[in-house]
Amino acid sequence: MPLTSSPMVKAVLGPTNTGKTHLAVERLTAHVSGMIGFPLRLLAREVYDRVAAIKGPAEVALVTGEERIWPPEARYVLGTMEALPIERDVAFVGIDEAQLGADPERGHVFTDRMLRARGRDETMILGSASLTPLIRELVPEAEIVGRPRFSTLSYAGAMKLSRLPKRSAIVAFSAEEVYAIAEMLRRFAGGAAVVMGALSPRTRNAQVAMFEAGEVDYLVATDAIGMGLNLDVRHVAFASLQKFDGRRLRRLTIAEMAQIAGRAGRHQQDGNFGTIGLPQGGMTPEEIAAIEGHHFPPLSSLFWRNPQPRFDTLDGLLADLAQPPAHPALRAAPEAVDLAVLRHLAGDIEVAARGGEPQAVERLWDVCGLPDFEQLGAEHHSRTVLRLWQWRTSGDGMIDPDWFARRLARLDDAEGDIDQLASRIAAVRTLCFIAQRGDWIADAAGWTAQTQALESRLSDALHAALTQRFVDRRLALLIRDAGQRHAALPVAVGADGTVAVDGEALGTLNGFSFKVDPVARASDHRLLLAAADKHLRGELARRAAALAESDGGALALVGEAGAPPRLAWHGQTIATLARGTTLVQPAILLDAALRRLDPPQVQAIAERLQRFVAEQLARHAA
Structure with a gap:
């Protein structure tokens, strides 16, 4: 063997x-x-x-x-x-x-x-x-x-999701669970990248790029990350220790836990692993010791299926695929999707009638290799496989290009939610598989270019949908910014007063008064105000100096019936006049926003306004 x-x-x-x-x-x-x-x-x-x-x-x-x-x-x-x-x-x-x-x-x-x-x-x-x-x-x-591991892997215990360290990957075993965790991280940490095996490479790379660039501090993934994908992850948290393996819900093996936990720490950087809120219980001491020490039970056998079956007859093909292994260390593989589809189609009248034609049998097994990307199940998936086989065994042996074009056109829609886009990508993967088989379809190169272009468009749309749903970029930026001692992020104040830090709008600055973006959540207001206070100091100091040194043209005395007179600078109220010691010596009450400036700046502005009021009194009430 x-x-x-x-x-x-x-x-x-x-x-x-x-x-x-x-x-x-x-x-x-x-x-x-x-x-x-x-x-x-x-x-x-x-x-x-x-x-x-x-x-x-x-x-x-x-x-x-x-x-x-x-x-x-x-x-x-x-x-x-x-x-x-x-x-x-x-x-x-x-x-x-x-x-x-x-x-x-x-x-x-x-x-x-x-x-x-x-x-x-x-x-x-x-x-x-x-x-x-x-x-x-x-x-x-x-x-x-x-080969010894380059870095140490250690158990960090159970944690709350809100307490996870940055650069953590949270691993779940269903799309629903991944989405739920990512949604929670969005609310209190600014969001998370999402990685699942069903994502196209383009979507996956775009999501990982956000995580690697530090735009988000967390990554939520299925066990797909356990298969050697290189990520800068320092902590792996298991949201579950159970998975559905296609047949039953079972606990992960120690080897599976270790494969996933081992994503924490790369090269010389140590990593750790743990769990978050597991109702079914956490890891046992034996599992923890095995993962930390890299000691796993030896495999007793591997699955085997005859890799070189004969195609003389359909019955012979089925018999060869059912052949038991000859070596005691091998055991017969369970029925995979391709074999389940073959068995299902063996009962079809047309297929059975041609069961003695070697070429028809060989091509049947060939098209049974079409993966069930859409997870439709053997019976439903076999309908597509049967149609492909019919084309492969009649006429010029090629798939009908009109059928292919119609399916491609139906999927060419980048609108919809995450599940709709993911479903379309799965269906496009089927077409991608067919398109790159030059012996199945004419002009394979042209169809490949079209299917891959569509997959790219849908992947970009899915990345955008995932980001929109699970990443609050402004909140993530504010949380990250709050931990920086120096104002390293660029701030811009637009002509209309819009204040943006690193491209994310915080609110509006009118004169010296900052107002939080009205669409921001109430829970984000404190962070927005803190960020504004941090990043607007330079702009406010510049405006304070300009006001203290301004000529009379920028200042104005505004009066309205029934209201105390106001002082305005470039149209923005900066102070009000109140009763003073005499009629010609009114008190000047600075706006609250100005009173929060540094004392020397406040003093300089107050003196300039006093001179302005004195000038106005001298001109109008001499």
């Missing part, structure tokens, strides 16, 4: 933040050619960008289900595990997160790549130390190399 022809097979095993992926990239780029398979499209894209920067875009290919960048002279391939072209002859092969061979849905793919994908000169299997005994059994020729 395992291949032993490769001159060098190395298993690099250890916890998170051990530099395994970095090492694999170094080894890849040291060879004349190579490829690495990853668990996530996001991670494949991230490493593709790194390798393209080293070798140049013309040398590097990216291949995932929905995206294909393949220059004619490409020598290095980065891709998702399912899309990895393992038949390709390359000098180096890397298999990342190989412990996912124990995943019920996709595990058989990782197991197959670990057993069969080999580089001409070097093969590197990357994963958790829990794989060690299985590597010894299944890949006996592999040299096992342990």
